[in-house]
Amino acid sequence: MSKFSLQGRTALVTGGARGCGLAFARGLAEAGANIAIFDVIPPDEAFASIEKDCSVRTAYYKLVALTILFYTIANPRRVDVSSEESLQAGFKQFQSDFNNALDICVPCAGINRHLPFLEFTYKDHQDLLSINVLGLYFTAQLAAKQMIANGTKHGSIVLVASMASHIAVRSQLCSAYCGTKGAVRSMCPAIAKELAQYNIRVNSVSPGYVRTEMTASFPHLLEGWKSEAMNGRIAEPEDIMGACVFLASDASAYMTGQDIIVDGGVTRW
Template structure:
């Protein structure tokens, strides 16, 4: 694992208090990176255990005023260092397409698209200002950017994750001159606090779907 060591690197994860974001933060810490987490909810026990489990520096920010305020505090606490950024904050609303309101859609886009875009932008600016070598930004899209989610009303969510996937190569092209790599990942269905209420039902639907597919192979 020494080939994949991140010792001496500083990572920032948004939406890192729980769910996939927390798992990303823990994985980075396990590899040796110091980790800062941004989230609008309070710290969780899972986050508290990262520093003691892996012996790295950690910090938690839940500035509700603005991303800029959070980044300013983070920059001061970590001596302007930033090597890795994982914008993972996201929300979903189980609402039918015909019932979606402008306000609900706007809230989802503000988090899943605008929040992610400007997190990546602020991270890139900090990396450039600090002369970061081999910076990395990992945008979290979703398998929902490729297909509809069966048995779940997620038209707005699918659209927002499609936007994330589409912006990735364009951002990557612009940041090449600065030595910053930009990738996206598209996780499939993951059981988290956000999805737990529907996990069992969706799992049953998936199993039935797979059984039908296997019959026709």
């Protein structure tokens, strides 16, 4: 079990204020990693307990316009992954605060739009691309540069894709979302190939239906989602957490360029 330990390592999670991102942050901290999160909203109250419960260091960075201000919990800095300037400023401050330490990055920030294909606008699609694809890509790039600079021997980037990158989601109108998550899954092996020489592994995790603030917008679809899963329920964020910790740890040391689907069997029947 020592291979699952992240003791002494530092992790960055975007979109870590709530939902799957918060669960990933909690799981990594429980395994021993110090945690920093980037988000555009204040973190859930559960984030405040991670530092004490897990005996690790935590920090939260949040964006107001493009002005970066640091908080621990009481005093956050804000980071918007869709803004190149904000993302770079967030990394600069994070590097300073954590002495350039970084071993694990989980770009989890993402959005969805429930709109018919024939009604999607350029603006709608650009919003998804700017966060789900460009924000994720450049978060991974900046994280990789920081890992290379600090010479980590345990570099792991866990991209957050989706079940929607494997199938058409029958109950939702999310063609653009499926496309952005397909981009995430497709870029994973290519990035992994380039970063292997630096001892940085790159994998992705593809969650299925998860009970989060994003899916809370579709309460009328919940029963249908349950029926699509082999085990008859939708996931809680904690159900996805284990795959992230596994990919971040030395337990998956021989895995790179791979995708793990955690969907209750939806894509398999």
